[in-house]
Amino acid sequence: MNTVLETLAALTLLLAAFFLLVGAIGLVRLPDFYMRLHAPTKASTLGVGGVLVASLLLGLAQGRPGMAELLITLFVFLTAPVSASLMAQAALHRALPSRAGPPAEPVTGLSPD
């Protein structure tokens, strides 16, 4: 039982390492801000989630409760979309240049002032 859990945790860790790297490389390599917003908010979130799932599995194997990991997982998965949406709003407000050109119709309802 323990070996099964540890093998599962090792596989999850490898997957998480891959996604963390993909997120960081995307943050450095992609050409404009709107594209760069995609890489960390999706890939890195999955990477952090994978690390925390591996930690939960190892806690299960060692017989200790993983409340903190569960809390971090919930928190990360709840807050990542919120912060990404706020950053996208700020980027549209500042009219950052995009490779796809300006939006087809003016964006409304973002800045109430």
Next chain:
Amino acid sequence: MMLNLALNIALGAASLGVLLCTWRLLRGPDELDRVLALDTLAMNAVALIVLLGLRWGTPLLFEAALIVAMLGFAATVALSRYLTRGDVVE
């Protein structure tokens, strides 16, 4: 054995991620790029702290990771609000 290898690989990936985020943080053409880099840096730091907690067998570090995650989210929200409105709290 295999678990230790996987832990080492994941530690290397998270550290490389922190370095790449730092590059974007120093370079970033716009202020928002720096905010995004800081957000990703906080995520990678959470992963790194959890991995170190697993490696050293000290579950106390997981609470530290929770605090880093909350501080990173608060910083991102405050900074992007500031860049949108020029003001954090009206």
